[in-house]
Amino acid sequence: MFESIDPRSPTPLYEQIAARVRVAVAAGELSAGNALPSVRTLARDLRVNPATVVQAYRDLAMDGFVEIRHGQGTFVQDVPRFMRDEERTAQAEKLVRKLLQDAARLGISAEEILQVLSVETGVDIRE
Amino acid sequence: MFESIDPRSPTPLYEQIAARVRVAVAAGELSAGNALPSVRTLARDLRVNPATVVQAYRDLAMDGFVEIRHGQGTFVQDVPRFMRDEERTAQAEKLVRKLLQDAARLGISAEEILQVLSVETGVDIRE
DNA sequence: GTCACTGTATGGGTTAACTGGTACAGTACG
DNA sequence: CGTACTGTACCAGTTAACCCATACAGTGAC
Structure with a gap:
């Protein structure tokens, strides 16, 4: 799912990650309630720092795309709820x-x- | 003409200056052949460093809005040439x-x- | 409680953008 | 030539963005 991260791109890593999640949600690959990979798991897969993944997830949470639950994970929001x-x-x-x-x-x-x-x-x- | 420069704006000074010139050209306030204020003059008027004005002018020259002539000044390009x-x-x-x-x-x-x-x-x- | 997972907070290093100061170089006129 | 204007080049200081490393904190199963 996150195979397309390019460290040499001028667009920041965290933005690339967030963008990938956005299209995944829009395309229905991820539905409401689904959990995203944990920050550590995704960080390891992408060979990136956990903090970078966090930044991406926080970005998504700001826009209401996902909900972050401390200790539990990061989950895709209910579509009608994520954007009134x-x-x-x-x-x-x-x-x-x-x-x-x-x-x-x-x-x-x-x-x-x-x-x-x-x-x-x-x-x-x-x- | 350049009364609207705001040092506290998040958009860079040189971009504000360049944008002002762009709309002036688009609006016909400046015609082809007209000289822009010299870098020092404009820098003094705006209480800005000459290098900042230079950056704005170079930006405009890149897009073909103006032509810079060393020792002579900066001049508005022929309108039909830079964008029909x-x-x-x-x-x-x-x-x-x-x-x-x-x-x-x-x-x-x-x-x-x-x-x-x-x-x-x-x-x-x-x- | 303990363990294994989850996200969080903080501080540091690197880099690039922005702005400024000052000295250099071309042009035109007398 | 000298003078007074024009743009140019170079370097330094500040700031912000980006990414990382590491320690801290919540959750749930055992």
């Missing part, structure tokens, strides 16, 4: 802000982005 | 696709993103 509407909106806002920042760097206005996005989604916008 | 409309749209589409991918990863639909973006930009959308 407010949290989803917060995540969406975060993504949008990042997009607008990237766009501004290229001299692309928010309106242009909105235009493209509306085409992409097939939703009309009022001018 | 089609290229702008292509860039925008690229950004949007990436956004939608990230959103999907979090289980957020395109419609939700559009909703947030419309709020962010103050543009209404038809349901």
Whole structure:
């Protein structure tokens, strides 16, 4: 499951690990209640420090993807629980802000982005 | 023109400076051939180190927004040369696709993103 | 309690990004 | 030539991110 960790990648190890878990959950490889590998087990398998795995798991816990239980393990959260509407909106806002920042760097206005996005989604916008 | 520099912002100073120039070019405040403030002048105005301004200018030169001439100054590039409309749209589409991918990863639909973006930009959308 | 598992906390080493200070180099004008 | 402007190069200090090593703490079965 975690065969794709690349120490030479510019993206941090902990982020690679977290990303792998995210797609596993999204793809249904991991269901609610399933336990993730223990920090030590995964650390050994990936030849990485336990603290690095912890960082990945904490990252996931922050977003509500998993629940960490001290002494028991780390478990995939109930899907409806891991992301309620407010949290989803917060995540969406975060993504949008990042997009607008990237766009501004290229001299692309928010309106242009909105235009493209509306085409992409097939939703009309009022001018 | 460069009144909006914030030393306490998490985004680097040189990036703030470069971003300001980018939007100025995009908005037509600066046209092709126009000279940017000299590194020393701008550094003094912003109470920043000349090297920081240089970094911003080099960043812009990398993307082709400006041309740096040693001993003469830094000049805005011909607009049609650094990014024509089609290229702008292509860039925008690229950004949007990436956004939608990230959103999907979090289980957020395109419609939700559009909703947030419309709020962010103050543009209404038809349901 | 003891043992074998789980996550946690803290501090250190390495590296890279960021910013600044100062001296160097090209250009234009008189 | 000299002067006054332009960008350039180099090095140092600070900070933050990343990763590791190791000791600490909770849980459950025996």
